[in-house]
Every structure is written in C-alpha cells, then in structure tokens.
Amino acid sequence: MDMGQLSTFMMRVEMQLSGINQKLERLDAMDIKIKNLETMVGSNDSKLNSLGLQMHENFKSTSDQLRTLQDNIDNNSFNVGIASDKISRLEDELARQRDIVLDLQSRSMRDNLLIVGVGEERRKKKKEDGTDGEEDEEEDTQEVVRNLFKEKLQIAEGIVQSMTFGRVHRVYNFRNRQPRTIVVNFKNHRDRDLVKICANKLKRPRMYINEQYPPEINEQRRQLL
Known part of the structure; x- marks a missing residue:
C-alpha cells in the first residue's frame, strides 16, 4: 500500500471515529435526559403520593364532619318534634280555656x-257645687x-x-x-x-x-x- 492509499484509509478511519464519537455524545445526552426524566417522575410520584394522602385525610375529616352534622340534625329533629308536641298540647289547652271563658261569658249574658x-x-241642671252654670243631668x-x-x-x-x-x-x-x-x-x-x-x-x-x-x-x- 503506497502512501496515497494509506492517507486515504486514515482519513476514512478518522471520519468513522468522528461519527462514532458524535453518536456516543448523543447517547450521553440522551442518558442525562433519561436520568433527569426519572428524577422528575420520582419527584412527581412523591408529590402524587403526598397529594393522595392529603386528599384521603381531607375526605376522612369531611366524612367525620358530615356524620357529626347528621347527628346534630337528628338531635334537632327530635327536639323539634318534642317542641311541636308541647306547642300542640298548649294550643289544645288554650282552646279549651278559651271555650271555658266563652261559656262563662255566655252564661253571664x-x-x-x-x-x-x-x-x-x-x-241640664244647675251645678251641684253651687257655681254658676249648668251641667248634664244623669x-x-x-x-x-x-x-x-x-x-x-x-x-x-x-x-x-x-x-x-x-x-x-x-x-x-x-x-x-x-x-x-x-x-x-x-x-x-x-x-x-x-x-x-x-x-x-x-x-x-x-x-x-x-x-x-x-x-x-x-x-x-x-x-x-
């Protein structure tokens, strides 16, 4: 192989090596991006887990509040029922007393x-106190x-x-x-x-x-x- 052929061969080898280096650099860049993506995904997973736990706690707290509210409503409904019964009895008693008074009035009349x-x-008649003038006679x-x-x-x-x-x-x-x-x-x-x-x-x-x-x-x- 003469010098001209050797020079041409070396140039081809260098070009291939340069292409290989460029591909390796691209692979390194892709590896960095993949690692960054994995880091971001891990971070997002952590955030999602934290958000999920927070939503669960909020749901549990809301459920407890709803149960307490329902218990209060049930108690108030019971108290309203008792009050309504008392009012109804008082109204009946008032009506009875009104009938009694009405009957007494009717009897007196x-x-x-x-x-x-x-x-x-x-x-008209003269004033009884002796002063001048007149006043109505009863x-x-x-x-x-x-x-x-x-x-x-x-x-x-x-x-x-x-x-x-x-x-x-x-x-x-x-x-x-x-x-x-x-x-x-x-x-x-x-x-x-x-x-x-x-x-x-x-x-x-x-x-x-x-x-x-x-x-x-x-x-x-x-x-x-």
Whole structure:
C-alpha cells in the first residue's frame, strides 16, 4: 500500500471515529435526559403520593364532619318534634280555656238583652257645687227602659213595675250620631223572655231588641246567616 492509499484509509478511519464519537455524545445526552426524566417522575410520584394522602385525610375529616352534622340534625329533629308536641298540647289547652271563658261569658249574658236605637235626652241642671252654670243631668236609664216596655212593647204597667233589674246602663256605640245601646240585666228570666217575645212590636231597623252574646258567638252567628 503506497502512501496515497494509506492517507486515504486514515482519513476514512478518522471520519468513522468522528461519527462514532458524535453518536456516543448523543447517547450521553440522551442518558442525562433519561436520568433527569426519572428524577422528575420520582419527584412527581412523591408529590402524587403526598397529594393522595392529603386528599384521603381531607375526605376522612369531611366524612367525620358530615356524620357529626347528621347527628346534630337528628338531635334537632327530635327536639323539634318534642317542641311541636308541647306547642300542640298548649294550643289544645288554650282552646279549651278559651271555650271555658266563652261559656262563662255566655252564661253571664244569658239574662241580658240589648236595646238598640233608644234616643238619649240631654237634660241640664244647675251645678251641684253651687257655681254658676249648668251641667248634664244623669239619665235614669231604668226609667227609660220601663217607659219603653209600657209604651212601645205594650206590656201592662203592673208587670213592668214588678220587674227587677240587676243593672241597666248604656254602652259606647262606635257608630257616630247613633244613640248608645242599652244593656238590661234581668233578675227574673221570665221577665226577659216576655220582653223578648214583645220585641217584635218595635219598628225595625231604627229600634230593636237582641240577646247579648260574646263577640265570638256573634261572629259565628253572622257567618251562619
């Protein structure tokens, strides 16, 4: 082999060696990248494991809180049930007491009659303290009622004079410019019944006589009419 051929051969060998070195360098770079990737994967695995543990702890804590909340709800529901039962019993007792009071009111009014539309006379008299001027004279409501029974109901005077009353008085009337209603309490129930029977002789609607009932009973009667 002459010198020219030897030189050509050596150049080819050097070129092959250079190619091999380049490939080795590439392999070394790839090995470094693989190791870095393995490191990153290991780190991510560690993070994932830590995150998984944290999520598990959070889930356990949340589950415990939900159980506690459910227990509280169950206890509150039980307490609400007890309170509802107590309220229901109290409402029943209140209704019973209301019925008792209503019955007592009705009993206290059963001997009463209401006379509506009887005019009021405003009489004047001298002041009792001796000073100058006049003052309203108090109405004799019993006398007004007796006169009404005799003149309007045409009940015999002897019967009217024999009637005895517990109390006869006027009550406030919310309708303006209307005479105040007279409440008559009869001592004798037969006298009350007689007046009630004769009440149809009055000319409605200006003047009439009704039985007295508590407001609740009046409302019930009004709804039935």
